[in-house]
Amino acid sequence: MSKIKVNNYNDFCPQQLFLYGTYREDGTPNFGLFCWFSYLYAPDLNGEGAGMGVMACIGGEKLTKDLIRKKGIFSANLVTEELLPLADYYGCVGGREHEDKMRFSPTIEKGVVLDVPTIAESPVSMELQVMQEIHLESGSDVFLCKIMGETMREDLTNKAVPFIERFKSVKQVLCGGEQHYVSTDGRDLGSWGEPMKSL
Numbered sequence: 001m002s003k004i005k006v007n008n009y010n011d012f013c014p015q016q017l018f019l020y021g022t023y024r025e026d027g028t029p030n031f032g033l034f035c036w037f038s039y040l041y042a043p044d045l046n047g048e049g050a051g052m053g054v055m056a057c058i059g060g061e062k063l064t065k066d067l068i069r070k071k072g073i074f075s076a077n078l079v080t081e082e083l084l085p086l087a088d089y090y091g092c093v094g095g096r097e098h099e100d101k102m103r104f105s106p107t108i109e110k111g112v113v114l115d116v117p118t119i120a121e122s123p124v125s126m127e128l129q130v131m132q133e134i135h136l137e138s139g140s141d142v143f144l145c146k147i148m149g150e151t152m153r154e155d156l157t158n159k160a161v162p163f164i165e166r167f168k169s170v171k172q173v174l175c176g177g178e179q180h181y182v183s184t185d186g187r188d189l190g191s192w193g194e195p196m197k198s199l
């Protein structure tokens, strides 16, 4: 099969979805949905040694970006099929515009290392400290972060169970093409704005 030149998006290279958690000025949590996320190797920051980090691109001006800039820390919580209605809502409703955005809420816990809100129902939560913000163009900024803490559903650490079985049990949601959510086993989970209707 030959390839043709296209002016495409990243439709066939989908990314996982994460809910970024921050605290507002009054101490209440806020969550937003994000997919422009990948990994990097980060240097030692506070004597904990070099290790994994992430790069998070945040486009436009939004509450999550305001709060990350203020505090320099946030959490990234992996989105699963169970969390999708709530995640879709957090991605379609702006925190700056809707004071009551958090009227729908997961079970919120505190980070184990950083003072960030994390989601109990998410199987993987990372606690991130910003190392550097790179301004690309109006509204488009990349945050380079170090993973300072991470929690994971306990059964996922049980190496007596084959990795692929643990992986399948997570039921991650991919940000597939043409504004559709896709499961890791190839099911269409609805278009953006649809899953939230079940809340």
Ligand SMILES: Cc1cc2nc3c(=O)[nH]c(=O)nc-3n(C[C@H](O)[C@H](O)[C@H](O)COP(=O)(O)O)c2cc1C
Binding pocket: 030, 031, 032, 033, 034, 035, 036, 037, 057, 058, 059, 060, 062, 063, 064, 065, 088, 090, 091, 092, 093, 094, 095, 096, 175, 192
């Ligand atoms: C599927 C999906 C993926 C998204 N990914 C990103 C992203 O990677 N970067 C970004 O800046 N906004 C992204 N958004 C938009 C934010 O979730 C949206 O601006 C939301 O209002 C952010 O929450 P906040 O307003 O409380 O900060 C995405 C939205 C959806 C529905």
